[in-house]
Amino acid sequence: MKYILYKNNKFIMERKFFYPVKSHLKNLLGMKNLMVLSFKEWLETAEKNGYRLEVKK
Structure with missing residues (x-):
């Protein structure tokens, strides 16, 4: 995965x-x-700041 x-x-x-x-x-x-945040909360925080994560298999 990338x-x-x-x-x-x-x-x-x-x-x-x-x-x-x-x-x-x-x-x-x-x-x-970041350990206190769940993955979903972490992703929401990143998206609010203009970041996007893409996963490729």
Whole structure:
């Protein structure tokens, strides 16, 4: 699987594993800890800030 991160439909990064994408977004959004958020909450926060995650198999 490949995880692709976009901001406002512009490519930012592509990784084979989810954790590097999650860590990169944590730093971009200035969040302290992503472990307290569920995946759905994390994704909603990212979408509010113009980020989009795409998963390809």
